[in-house]
Amino acid sequence: SQELEQSPQSLIVQEGKNLTINCTSSKTLYGLYWYKQKYGEGLIFLMMLQKGGEEKSHEKITAKLDEKKQQSSLHITASQPSHAGIYLCGADIPQNAGNMLTFGGGTRLMVKP
Amino acid sequence: DGGITQSPKYLFRKEGQNVTLSCEQNLNHDAMYWYRQDPGQGLRLIYYSQIVNDFQKGDIAEGYSVSREKKESFPLTVTSAQKNPTAFYLCASGLLGTDTQYFGPGTRLTVL
Numbered sequence A: 001s002q003e004l005e006q007s008p009q010s011l012i013v014q015e016g017k018n019l020t021i022n023c024t025s026s027k028t029l030y031g032l033y034w035y036k037q038k039y040g041e042g043l044i045f046l047m048m049l050q051k052g053g054e055e056k057s058h059e060k061i062t063a064k065l066d067e068k069k070q071q072s073s074l075h076i077t078a079s080q081p082s083h084a085g086i087y088l089c090g091a092d093i094p095q096n097a098g099n100m101l102t103f104g105g106g107t108r109l110m111v112k113p
Numbered sequence B: 001d002g003g004i005t006q007s008p009k010y011l012f013r014k015e016g017q018n019v020t021l022s023c024e025q026n027l028n029h030d031a032m033y034w035y036r037q038d039p040g041q042g043l044r045l046i047y048y049s050q051i052v053n054d055f056q057k058g059d060i061a062e063g064y065s066v067s068r069e070k071k072e073s074f075p076l077t078v079t080s081a082q083k084n085p086t087a088f089y090l091c092a093s094g095l096l097g098t099d100t101q102y103f104g105p106g107t108r109l110t111v112l
Helices: none
Strands: A004-007 A010-014 A019-025 A031-037 A043-049 A055-058 A061-065 A071-076 A085-092 A107-112 B004-007 B010-013 B019-025 B031-037 B043-051 B054-057 B064-066 B076-078 B087-094 B107-111
Touching: A004 A085, A010 A019, A019 A085, A019 A107, A031 A061, A031 A071, A043 A055, A043 A061, A071 A085, B004 B087, B010 B019, B019 B031, B019 B087, B019 B107, B043 B064, B076 B087
Parallel strands: A010 A107, B010 B107
Antiparallel strands: A004 A019, A019 A071, A031 A043, A031 A085, A055 A061, A061 A071, A085 A107, B004 B019, B019 B076, B031 B043, B031 B087, B043 B054, B064 B076, B087 B107
């Protein structure tokens, strides 16, 4: 099993609909990162969350980290075709050395126009 | 412009051949990382380096080698010992003491 579980693995939504992607760990996370990847390209940094209960927003994307720092959600409001891609969560988990990140399996998002 | 670059974008290799993937950054980052991504899976760490002339194995280092002779460069060699090398390879860099990593555009390696 992976240290970080992402759900769902894939998601197809109609343009304009809201959606939520989850990232869950059985351990307390030191830091949680959300990245977006266009198919076949590198990762683009979206947001970083470090404090329990923290919430950050950028344009129509909001990320939250729960109080126990074991679960994060990424919420997209009024989705657009430009939101399509793979969303990956990465986290600094207790057994990582240095500044290593462990990544979830990714969520593949398709937005139907 | 500051950034992290990888080359080539696509690479084809015959079985039994070694191949080297390039990763360069001009962000003055001390730390650099190599990840492998397989279809439908997340990223797995191959090697990382926090200072010049030093590097550490990640979770799946077997069949790979790296060097860090310059701060800006962290090339990855996929050797013939790597049993299943076809994958998408991503390089990242970051500042020491922080977890934030910045990624290159990736190299897709296909073994024929």
